[in-house]
Amino acid sequence: MSTNPQPKHLQGAPSAGKPETGAPQVRRELLAVAREAAAAGAAVLAERGRGRVAADTKSAAGDWVTDFDRRAEMAVRDVIAAARPHDAITGEEYGHTDPAEPSGYRWSIDPLDGTANFVRGIVYYCTSVAVFGPVDGPAVPAAGAHPAKMKTAPAQGAVAPEDGNSLAADGAAMDTGTHGWLAGAINAPALGTEYYAAAGDGAWLIDSTQVAGSGSRRGGSATRAQRLHGGDQNEAGKLLATGFGYDADRRQFQVGALLGLMPGFANVRRIGSAALDLCLVADGTLDAYAEYGTQEFDWAAGALIAAEAGLPVLRPRTNPGWQAAGYLDFDALPAEQATH
Template sequence: MSTNPKHKQSAQGAAETSDGQDPALRRQLLAVAREAAAAGAAVLAERGRGRVAADTKSAAGDWVTDFDRRAEMAVRDVIAAARPNDAITGEEYGRTVPADPSGYRWSIDPLDGTANFVRGIVYYCTSVAVFGPLDETAAATPAGKATAAAAADAPAANAPAAPGSPAASGGNSLAADAAAMDAGTHGWLAAAVNAPALGTEYYAAAGDGAWLVDSTLHVGSDARRGGSATRAQQLAGGDREEAGRLLATGFGYDADRRQFQVGALLGLMPGFANVRRIGSAALDLCLVADGTLDAYAEYGTQEFDWAAGALIVAEAGLPVLRPRTDPGWQAAGHLDFDALPQEQPAT
């Protein structure tokens, strides 16, 4: 691994689970994540045929729809009902911090792959993940509450503030989270990605592996991922020696950012047969976890894009790189992280 701290690989999997964490709590967090992601996906499943009306956010093609907004509210409702003292950061409605924060924070993307969704391309999903202390007894101490408050005060990168909701300023949440993970006090604990048009649900809890439920497959199928609507299949990634290896990536809306990303991609291509641009970072990561893709790397994604998928890949036993700066690199799978170029200089 590179000695550049921006390229540091985060510890994950069983190493991220401490003796002080109650397995029942981890199971509860996973249950909430799955229920919340399913609630968002149920809104997306209401999509009919034809093109969906959308509003432009930051640039042409950077769209938001009524489905994004309604799905996020559905996800938030599930989390708030089950965990009223947890903070929530969402793509559309920013950060909400309760009066007495528990120390746990949810990162949600109600519709990852909005451009696909608008145009009727099936690769879109709802993504939900939770970050918090590895030892929940520490979260109740004054020091733990101070850590939770500091994390809550650091805004998620580029997350918009919701009208009327608490939104703090200052700080760097990526750096703060990375430092807490490096110290072994906090980590990503549970995650779910639900893709209604694909009929798939991916989920993981720290130390408990990554799993797929695929409602399009039946018991006895020789399809690569296996599983059925009622049986989950544990994921372990693909074969790093497989011929015809595929690298997934994505591109931003800004012209200068795209130029940097394309140049970086050319440098990563040796060792890969081809590249795929699917249009959903969360699903790119999940497809690495299930072995459909061999690796994924993208520059400039937001936390809610990768929060759930990165934990799912890590729990499938594959290397994961999370951004420590904004913008930064997010990568996973059988890829030399040292080959990633230095971050784009700020302009």
Template sequence: MSMNPKHLQSAQGAAESPVDRAAALGRELLAVAREAAAAGAAVLAERGRGKVAADTKSAAGDWVTDFDRRAEIAVRDVIAAARPNDAITGEEYGRTVPAEPSGYRWSIDPLDGTANFVRGIVYYCTSVAVFGPLDEAAASATSATSATSAPSSTATPEGNTLAADGAAMDAGTHGWLAASINAPALGVEYYAAAGDGAWLIDSVLATGSDARRGGSATRAQRLQGGDKEEAGRLLATGFGYDADRRQFQVAALLGLMPGFANVRRIGSAALDLCLVADGTLDAYAEYGTQEFDWAAGALIAAEAGLPVLRPRTNPGWQAAGYLDFDALPAESSLGEVPAADQPASGAPAAK
């Protein structure tokens, strides 16, 4: 290898380029996301047989368990140890902002599909994703803004940042950067990093299986969604706890059904999005989900090459796959839900 100083300078410059630094950061964030999701899933894997004791949060069927709380603590511990200056927003413990924020924020659902978990239905998971600046200039600006406006080292209620985050994504300064969804009862992990595709590790299906979700515990398969012209297309959705909200959701669903053979209600928004990403389902649309429900799954679906709609308002529509997003109605168009019945920003939505 040449020792010409010009060559050395070029090699050093390449190693320190913004592109290389961004790639290294992406790998770091993905590693943290996967480790954190695995830590939460390990708590969920402690579940035995039979029903699990649960407390009611906001409505009948809106449950929280000790597993939710312990899994979130496990996820937070991993993130805080690896990236102590990142903010964290979690379903059970709200938002925590460090004294010197980095500008990166993690959105975590320690147990997506709590109702399934309580009943012993296997569709539940831990979901972890991180949002932040795409380049160094945006990182510096975000850190300065956060440092002057955020409280230090305290858990605070989550504000509605959907519109601001969406505008930053449109401007190309910020985005969802890495995500992992770990479903221990299914034996699968889905993960993605911005620009690097979406992947599945399935510890149940044997290597060489021709199933769409093929793979093994040691070999990841890249996800590319399903066939746009699939016969018998399936649409996934979910429903809230409030009766008026459910009435709107059912009416909206009827309007979306043309073009689909049937509908599935899995019970976990995160896994709905993953099943669209791996082609098991063709599309997913749900009104009123919270950020921690879709943060990781939306990135996984997008990196699988699918159209994705993230909500800009709370409540709003979240959707992915081969679906006409323009056909998603506004809530007022099918009957106004009284303001008193609408969940506040950050309040839990249907699992």
């Protein structure tokens, strides 16, 4: 019998199979912070008017950053720091922040996932917030108790979780059940949707575009959260979602890999937000998602939401690596060949 039934990090709830302690309440408290922080970031994004938004180029053409990214990240950080002054934070725009008295919990935030969509006025963009930490760890000091002085490293040179061996270390800790992704929230203001999950408590959707009592594939309403269970594994006409990087060689590899994944799927969709791709798999709009080379803050919350919806999930252990969710053969995902 295999001693490693989940060789590629197919996790559901970190607490699965473990007796409940005081940890569920801690996770729900973390979720409340995640939802508030994601809503704060989304409120900044909701200030977007009509027309195209001015943007600066980061690493390559199409890899943009806007003032909205920066202001949304600060809004998210302010909420987390006020509620959880002893937690570390890693954000896309401002790097890694360590408290003077660390709690052992770390937040991973993408203030604007889908920046290219946002710049061009395409509605698939969101704020994503998730927290990683000890599954059965003690509650940390409340806000106001022994306030810690936060020190923020610049984005350049910051030791982010996806650097070095930390992805592998996180994966190993998840395998042993000591640590995991505990809570996550994704707020998409242009769609009027909020997705969220706490480990062991399922994945949920609030959809402000749905009138209470009316039907939709996703369900949910502005006043009632709908629990998510993914789509029908046996449904005909399956849709696979993916994304592409900015580097030409990376894109060539991704396109080739996509061709190998297409058998079993009727078509492919490219939404432009990894976080929302994962949510759309969780709510059954899409059937599966696979993308090579995303960053932790892209998938942290969405992968937890998909896992809590009962779906197989693959988190990368190397950077770059594969992030995937839904019903596809994770072992068929090819490793990128080094270029010379």
